[in-house]
Amino acid sequence: MTTIMTHDELEAALRAIGAAHYHNLHPFHRLLHSGALSKSQVQAWALNRYYYQSSIPQKDAIVLARLPDTAARRVWRQRLVDHDGEHAGDGGIARWLRLATGVGLDADYVQSNRGILPITRFAVDAYVHFVRDRSLLEAVASSLTEMFSPTIIAERVAGMLANYDFVSPETLAYFNARLHQAPRDADYALDYVKTHARTREEQELVLASLRFKCDVLWAQLDGLYAAYVAPGQIPHGAFLYQAEKMALAG
């Protein structure tokens, strides 16, 4: 426990966390990718995830504000460009909005964040607070789930195109950009934590930060599962609160 890990050992420990706890393993994703969800359930996923997507530049702006050197800020700045875009209609948030409208949601409704699940808000806000309140090392480390995103993206795009007639390649354009952005961001953050975690204790904080972030992603799917798949109850005010959930299946 007290010996410092080599860079390779640290990377292997991070990859082991991803292999065990990344949200590609969540039952909701298996249903999503295999075509087992109704259109309304896919809409619920797209709607809630919009809140996550639109919070990412706020999270990255906090990291940016905490990075003490020009070179690092210059690199991290690109994340804001990727998500907020160069002009109206450009960037990851706009592309996620097109995904949401592509599956039949109203753009104003999506952007209002009315109808998202409380769990979505609590989990995403916990991520933003984590990046604000923890050390800079932990803030950077919490972004490392990007290491695992190319796998889930490939699986998702293939599965959704094959299984849902209301999903087109244009609807999923968000993921095309992420396939090259995410590995570039993950490489930088991985190199950063290898270099800046100089004790075993700091390396353990890095691992815990990735576990935390896996929890943030997992909890969002638990929320969707509890509200829209399990025979529970859709929380007050959430998307389709008034409708019969049972009518959704199929």
Next chain:
Amino acid sequence: MTTIMTHDELEAALRAIGAAHYHNLHPFHRLLHSGALSKSQVQAWALNRYYYQSSIPQKDAIVLARLPDTAARRVWRQRLVDHDGEHAGDGGIARWLRLATGVGLDADYVQSNRGILPITRFAVDAYVHFVRDRSLLEAVASSLTEMFSPTIIAERVAGMLANYDFVSPETLAYFNARLHQAPRDADYALDYVKTHARTREEQELVLASLRFKCDVLWAQLDGLYAAYVAPGQIPHGAFLYQAEKMALAG
């Protein structure tokens, strides 16, 4: 929408929120009270709720620190006495710990907060952050779920004693104290929001704060439901992560 409500109208609007959205309506509570849960599932409930219970005095200390006058602080101070007690082993947190050990959990494990669900942490922390970051009026209003707790307590105590042979009156002693503490606290907070919400806009903030708090309570049960009842997956590191969840039923 713009006319100010009378005190009675405000109270009626608060009670309507409780009637529609308080967590007594959650499917997990129906299972808990009717005896449909296994001992392990009851343990999961007790374990996770300990994190909520033990965060309440931190929440109340924040309110206390924000109350500007002596008389109000003197009243609110009692909440810390109720939860933290007068000496070791006294108070609501200690009583909840006895509930948790009474259903078979290890006290050190419970107090470590290892094993709680990420959703529990996100929802409870959201409550503490809300009380810190919103106006004092909203902070006080978010405590108003106590208005509805006597009903659920009566239902819970009767149901659990009748339906689980591993639950004794001593195990549930926490709730005896709450039956007189909660109405006293709720009466004070209700009077406070009636007096201090001086515009319709402020009254709407009061209503939204109670809705938020109902969401905090509801989300914790969604988390328990997704992890321990639905055919999902117990999150990494959470209570019984290693066990087969399916083996729990019965």
